[in-house]
Amino acid sequence: MKLINHLAVIGSIFLFVGCKDKTATNETDKKPNIVFIMSDDHAYQAISAYDDKLIQTPNIDRIANEGMLFTNATVTNSICAPSRAVILTGKHSHINGKIDNLSKFDTTNVTFPQILQKAGYQTAMFGKLHFGNNPKGFDEFKILPGQGSYYNPRFITQKGDTIIKGYVTDITTDLTLDWMKNRRDPNKPFMLMYLHKAPHRAWLPNKKHYTEFTKKTFPLPETLFDDYNTRSTAAKTAEMGIFKHMSLINDVKLRPETVKELGIKQWSRLGQSIGRLDSVQRADWDAVYNPIDEDFKKRYPTMNDSTFTVWKYQRYMQDYLGTIASVDENVGRVLDYLDEEKLADNTIVVYTSDQGFYLGEHGWFDKRFMYNESFKTPLLIKWPNKITAGITEDEMVQNLDFAQTFLEVAGVKAPKEMQGESLVPLLTGKKEAWDREAVYYHYYEYPAEHAVKRHYGIATKEYKLIHFYHDVNEWELYDSKKDPNEVNNVYNDPEYADVVKEMTQKLKEVRKKYKDSETLDNYYIELYNKKK
The missing domain is CATH 3.30.1120.10 (Arylsulfatase, C-terminal domain)
Structure with missing residues (x-):
């Protein structure tokens, strides 16, 4: 009797081990999940994996530390909505038709989420799309209308619009995690687009970060006072100068009555961008920003053009970088969830921006030019067991390549009309298969x-x-x-x-x-x- 019991136990052990091995094999055979994280106007100079002079971004850096940091990633057209159209379609602006922020997106374009959805992926999008209110190829979406709002934002959903109280970066992450926890199908691979509004203009930080960052001072860029001496007409006539074109009210957050009282003539007529704050939020805001306003009134009479430019630059950096601090925190929340739920090992995570941004270089803010700060974009990718951790890659890659990369990762054939190249050879150590010499911009x-x-x-x-x-x-x-x-x-x-x-x-x-x-x-x- 005892012998039979022992044999039964041994048989159970072998059965358990056999089942466990089979499960492990099935996990390995599963198609990878894809988490695509994109911020709006996030300069690579403001990610400490690239340069730690301005800010520390430990959570975004985790992606590089566990994967690959691209130092020559660029965009095909440095402006928000066209960049997103290129990413979704894998086609240049002149082919997909979305050449600027004014033109409509041609919805007959086939996008990579549509292809992945058809191939059995569960798909979701949360945050800022910036064009179109009904993105195709998604099982669920909650997106900001147009540019969206930093405070108490409105979201467009399949069930109608809804206003959610709070700070947009936190809310976008809450929505993302809610979907992953409560509506993600564990039996399907998923493709998640987690898209931040920040750090887009007018750079409105969360309370905890504007309280901290408005006390900071930042190093000046080498070319802050560029004279464009050898450049063409374009650089000399662009209207994105910190000194001349940055709004004192919308951008650096002075009160309209202060600007009027001091008799300052502004190039920009942009008004206040804090109209969605409720009374409690506005009181918190005023407690920090009104003293800045009062201090400026005392300083302004003694300022010259140079000191005024430096003051505006510091205010710009305080708020811009304050919004990035929230992005970094919230990226950490998503990465932690993937780790805690044992999803990370079979998930490719991408962090990027829709383009770069000028942080005072050449005296500018904004983007649009083919010069490096707007042409180059941050790109960090981790894919456990595929990418060797801590690798830096200097090959010329573009946002044009994302669609074909994701399709190859999923084992799906890309349409012939897509114009990019899959990054998978670079990600998996097969660099000899990469032969691009030049990238194109328009x-x-x-x-x-x-x-x-x-x-x-x-x-x-x-x-x-x-x-x-x-x-x-x-x-x-x-x-x-x-x-x-x-x-x-x-x-x-x-x-x-x-x-x-x-x-x-x-x-x-x-x-x-x-x-x-x-x-x-x-x-x-x-x-x-x-x-x-």
Whole structure:
């Protein structure tokens, strides 16, 4: 009898071990989950994995520490909605039709979430889409209308609009975690788009962070007082200067009556951006920002152009970086959940921005130009058991590549019309399969806000060639190795004649490869004029 019992126990052990091994195999065989985290206007200079002079971002850095940090990630068109259209479609702006923030997104475009949904992925989107109120390919979404609001924001859902009290970065994360905890199907792989409004203008931080960050002082960028001496007309006429174009009311948060009292003539007429605060929130805000206002009134009479620029820069950084502190905290909440629920090992996590941003470089805020600070975008990816932790990658990659990357990760064939390249070879240590020499860029939204002229160009690791067109015909060439700050245009330097010739030919080839042309340039100019 005892022998039979022992045999039964041994059999049970083997059965248990066998089941456990089978489960482990099934877990390994499951398609990877995809978590795509994107902020709006998050400069790579404001992520400590890239540069820790301005802020510490330990949670975003975790993605790089556990995965890969890309140092040459760029966008195809540095403006919010077009960038998002490129990400979703895997096609350049001139092909998907979303060339600027004014044009409508052509919903006949097939997006990678639609393809993944059809392939059996559960899909969800929370946060800021910035175009379209009914995104295709999602089982659930809760998105901000247009730019959305930092405080007490309204969300669009499949069941109608709803206003949620609180701070948008926290709320977006609450909604994301609620879906993961309560409506995610554990039997399906999932693709989650977790999209932050921050740090988009007007840079309104949460109370805990504006209380902290308004006391900080930040180092000045080398090119804060750039004179654009060798640059074309475009750099000299752009309307994004901190000194001249940054709003004292909307951007640096002075009271309208103070600006009027001091007789300051503003270029920008943007009004206050804190209208959604309730009485308690407004009292908290005033307790911190009114003393800043009073201090400015005392300082202003003795300020010159330089000291005024520096003061505005500091105020800009205090609020901009304060919003990023919330993003970093909340990214940590999502990463912690993935770890706690044992989902991390089979999940690829991407952190990026819809483009870069000027944090005082060249005296600017905003983006749009092909110069590095707006052209380059942060990109950090972790994928346990696939990416060797702590790797830095300097290959030229773009937001154009995300769609095809996610489809390959999911084992789904990408449509032929997609124009990017899957990053999977780079992620999995097969760098020899990557052969891109140059990336292409094209900006269209002119004449419009910030007055950045239309331009297109290519960048390699060594050089960048830009052509400004429409109401000008000007060229710029930068030696990226010798002139990383891009202050010396060498297009007309005889020593670079061969480089100009080579890069111009390469630009023609790349334009042809991506099916862009002068004919399309003219078409979009005419279309834009009709819309205006």
